[in-house]
Amino acid sequence: MAKGRVSIVVERCKACGFCVEFCPTKVLALSSAFNSKGYHPPHVVHPEKCSGCDLCGMYCPDFAIYGTKVKTVGAQEVDDES
Amino acid sequence: MSDLTNPVEPFLRSDRMPHIWCPGCGIGTTVNCFARALIESKIDLEHLALVSGIGCTGRVAGYVKLDSFHTTHGRAIPFATGLKLANPKLNVVVYSGDGDLSAIGGNHLIHAARRNIDLKVICVNNLIYAMTGGQTAPTTPGHAITSTSPYGTCEPAFNLPHLVEAAGAVYVARWTTFHVRQLARSIAEAFQKKGFSFIEVISPCPTLYQRRNKLGDGLDTMKYYKEKSKVRHGAPTSEAGLTMTGEIVVGKFVDRDRPDYQTLVRAQLAESLGDRFVEQAEMVCS
Amino acid sequence: MKADPRGVLTGVHFIDGDHACCEGALAAGARFAAGYPITPSTEVVERFASRVPTVGGTFIQMEDELAASITLQGAVWGGAKAFTVTSGPGFSLMMEHIGYAAMTETPCVFVDVQRGGPSTGLPTLPAQADMMQARWGSHGDYEIIALCPNSPQECFDLTIKAFNLAEEFRVPVMFMMDEVVGHMTEKVVIPPADQIEVTPRRHTRKSVDNYLPYETNGDMVPDMAHAGEGYKFHVTGLTHDEHGYPNMTPPVQDKLVRRLQNKIRAAADRIAMFEEQNLGDAEVVVVSYGITSRVAQRAIDLARQKGLKVGKLRLITAWPFPENKIRELSLKVKAFVVPELNLGQMVHEVERAAAGKAKTFAVSHAGGSVHHPEDILKVIVEASR
Numbered sequence: 001m002a003k004g005r006v007s008i009v010v011e012r013c014k015a016c017g018f019c020v021e022f023c024p025t026k027v028l029a030l031s032s033a034f035n036s037k038g039y040h041p042p043h044v045v046h047p048e049k050c051s052g053c054d055l056c057g058m059y060c061p062d063f064a065i066y067g068t069k070v071k072t073v074g075a076q077e078v079d080d081e082s
Numbered sequence: 083m084s085d086l087t088n089p090v091e092p093f094l095r096s097d098r099m100p101h102i103w104c105p106g107c108g109i110g111t112t113v114n115c116f117a118r119a120l121i122e123s124k125i126d127l128e129h130l131a132l133v134s135g136i137g138c139t140g141r142v143a144g145y146v147k148l149d150s151f152h153t154t155h156g157r158a159i160p161f162a163t164g165l166k167l168a169n170p171k172l173n174v175v176v177y178s179g180d181g182d183l184s185a186i187g188g189n190h191l192i193h194a195a196r197r198n199i200d201l202k203v204i205c206v207n208n209l210i211y212a213m214t215g216g217q218t219a220p221t222t223p224g225h226a227i228t229s230t231s232p233y234g235t236c237e238p239a240f241n242l243p244h245l246v247e248a249a250g251a252v253y254v255a256r257w258t259t260f261h262v263r264q265l266a267r268s269i270a271e272a273f274q275k276k277g278f279s280f281i282e283v284i285s286p287c288p289t290l291y292q293r294r295n296k297l298g299d300g301l302d303t304m305k306y307y308k309e310k311s312k313v314r315h316g317a318p319t320s321e322a323g324l325t326m327t328g329e330i331v332v333g334k335f336v337d338r339d340r341p342d343y344q345t346l347v348r349a350q351l352a353e354s355l356g357d358r359f360v361e362q363a364e365m366v367c368s
Numbered sequence: 369m370k371a372d373p374r375g376v377l378t379g380v381h382f383i384d385g386d387h388a389c390c391e392g393a394l395a396a397g398a399r400f401a402a403g404y405p406i407t408p409s410t411e412v413v414e415r416f417a418s419r420v421p422t423v424g425g426t427f428i429q430m431e432d433e434l435a436a437s438i439t440l441q442g443a444v445w446g447g448a449k450a451f452t453v454t455s456g457p458g459f460s461l462m463m464e465h466i467g468y469a470a471m472t473e474t475p476c477v478f479v480d481v482q483r484g485g486p487s488t489g490l491p492t493l494p495a496q497a498d499m500m501q502a503r504w505g506s507h508g509d510y511e512i513i514a515l516c517p518n519s520p521q522e523c524f525d526l527t528i529k530a531f532n533l534a535e536e537f538r539v540p541v542m543f544m545m546d547e548v549v550g551h552m553t554e555k556v557v558i559p560p561a562d563q564i565e566v567t568p569r570r571h572t573r574k575s576v577d578n579y580l581p582y583e584t585n586g587d588m589v590p591d592m593a594h595a596g597e598g599y600k601f602h603v604t605g606l607t608h609d610e611h612g613y614p615n616m617t618p619p620v621q622d623k624l625v626r627r628l629q630n631k632i633r634a635a636a637d638r639i640a641m642f643e644e645q646n647l648g649d650a651e652v653v654v655v656s657y658g659i660t661s662r663v664a665q666r667a668i669d670l671a672r673q674k675g676l677k678v679g680k681l682r683l684i685t686a687w688p689f690p691e692n693k694i695r696e697l698s699l700k701v702k703a704f705v706v707p708e709l710n711l712g713q714m715v716h717e718v719e720r721a722a723a724g725k726a727k728t729f730a731v732s733h734a735g736g737s738v739h740h741p742e743d744i745l746k747v748i749v750e751a752s753r
Contacts, residue, residue: 007088012099014105014106015105016106016301017106017300017301018300018301018304022304037100039105055263057090058111058114058115058118058262058263058266059111059259060111060114061103061106061107061110061111061259062100062101062110063090063094063099063110063114066087066089095602098613128596144604144613149445149599149601150600150601151445151595152614153438154464154468154605157434157435157438157465160430160436160438160439161442163428164402164438164440164442164443164445165442165445166446167400167442167446168426168442168444168447168450169447169448169594169595169596171596172446172596189432193431347426355422359421360374360424362399363399365399365400365446365448
């Protein structure tokens with residue numbers, strides 16, 4: 001079960017690749033799809049590995065990605081944001 | 083999922099996104115770390131003002147949701163000085179680039195450090211004048227190609243931590259945009275200091291500096307930072323000079339205490355004037 | 369509102385123009401000054417440095433005039449009424465920040481005690497050769513207000529006026545003294561605080577959610593907020609919209625820059641202050657300002673003794689130039705005579721406003737002393753022919 005979840009604001013991304021490179025658990029890859037500005041935003045390739053550490057969020061120069069911890073309550077995932 | 087749940091979103095003027103910085107530029111990363119430092123240190127945002135000069139980093143003022151001032155080239159520090167002295171309750175951050183702070187604003191930088199004005203200065207050092215198209219800065223390392231040094235820079239560069247330490251800063255640290263957690267921690271630490279704090283962040287300018295010098299893109303530069311940075315807390319700043327491809331000494335170099343400007347002024351006036359000294363009232367002339 | 373009595377040194381004083389200017393600033397509510405030493409203006413901030421800690425406020429001597437002229441603006445956005453003081457070379461260094469104050473609509477006062485130039489020129493001797501620089505010195509289109517005192521008493525009275533105008537219009541006001549007025553010692557009467565009217569800051573009454581920093585309400589002057597009040601506003605020297613956000617498009621530029629100009633131009637007649645004498649029957653009008661107006665008075669008196677119909681128009685407001693007044697006079701007089709301590713600056717404005725309806729004669733002087741009244745008289749005689 002993943003401990004975290006990555007959220008991506010596709011339209012803000014400029015495809016610098018920092019998040020992909022420095023994700024400690026290698027959750028991300030640059031997508032082959034384009035956003036409206038013509039950049040390839042990242043997408044999640046290994047969701048199960050995400051620890052929700054938010055290092056992607058810290059590295060992102062475009063405020064386009066962030067990670068959040070997910071608490072497991074029984075079998076249900078709950079965002080750990082509130 | 084709504085983008086408003088990004089933890090840094092409340093610190094940004096979201097209506098102004100996307101920002102103007104190039105793909106692979108590190109300035110946004112430093113802003114990200116700044117926002118996280120604000121979260122971490124639970125700073126009162128109502129009494130936090132940010133002042134920038136001119137240049138790529140100068141645009142930070144326009145993107146943060148704070149009382150924010152985009153001033154003239156080189157003069158962020160004196161503007162911030164006036165703001166702080168007139169309203170001492172404010173936490174005042176100066177956020178600007180290496181050219182702005184150390185070339186055209188170099189005089190103000192050393193004098194504010196000398197006076198120990200209670201300012202937190204974040205200097206994003208991309209080793210070049212970026213906004214104007216990649217000219218030589220006082221921080222450009224030897225031999226680097228710039229648009230105004232097309233055959234290579236021959237001027238010796240400023241070692242900014244060494245400069246501000248000598249001038250009197252009470253807190254001096256350097257990180258790169260690779261060191262996001264350390265940078266956020268340093269910014270939070272600077273908020274605990276009273277006096278002139280200076281944090282240098284080495285940051286890529288893939289469009290102008292790295293490209294002209296065939297140093298790859300933003301990501302290549304981040305990998306270089308990762309590989310060649312050496313954390314040396316307390317290192318003598320004289321040993322922290324930068325070269326084009328060599329080691330980057332990072333860490334907290336200076337953390338000392340001496341009375342800040344306003345404390346000194348109040349003490350001097352109270353001693354000299356006795357009962358005649360009148361404390362500055364809150365200056366809201368409405 | 370009335371002046372804060374703590375800053376008002378009520379009484380009859382025998383002080384010079386520089387010191388009177390400082391007292392005017394304190395009476396107007398200025399509690400912050402940033403300066404850099406330069407002759408012949410330094411006495412203003414020397415007195416401020418000595419006085420302000422007994423009133424509650426701050427003086428800081430900065431590392432140069434570039435710093436001083438922006439430090440004071442930081443203080444204004446922190447809530448203070450603030451000013452700086454300089455002379456020729458320092459005034460030149462301050463030009464960029466006069467533009468910044470005009471663009472960001474930062475209310476503040478720049479005092480320039482004029483000395484001979486160009487460059488280092490005549491540090492201890494008078495001139496009036498910064499008049500065009502005061503108006504046009506910073507790049508781009510903008511409008512400022514400039515006042516010209518001719519006595520220590522006016523250095524007091526008009527400094528208050530300068531601060532009041534700065535607040536009313538959110539504009540940098542140039543206080544154009546000269547070395548003689550600055551160093552001349554005369555009687556200065558400082559009234560009780562309750563007889564001194566000061567203009568408060570145009571502070572917004574809007575809530576944080578409804579406030580737009582550069583939205584105007586009919587009179588072309590937006591209301592301000594200060595840092596630390598929760599408004600989280602943005603200020604930039606870039607071309608900006610009502611949000612204060614950079615917007616570098618021709619329509620936004622046009623709207624902003626025209627407003628910056630029109631907010632002053634539309635009020636020019638209201639801002640205009642002058643002293644007039646014998647204009648009723650005048651065939652020749654001597655137009656002067658500052659110290660030169662006092663020398664011109666002697667020339668006018670001598671001309672009157674000769675039976676010449678000479679009138680006096682003393683400009684107290686130099687900018688915006690009171691062109692309607694000159695235009696009106698040009699329809700009924702033969703000529704204007706304009707003595708000034710420069711090789712021709714305001715005379716061109718007189719000539720422009722007169723638009724050929726009346727002749728214009730300059731009485732130029734390179735500075736370093738005042739005119740000899742006889743030199744002005746000669747031109748009056750010539751103009752009367």
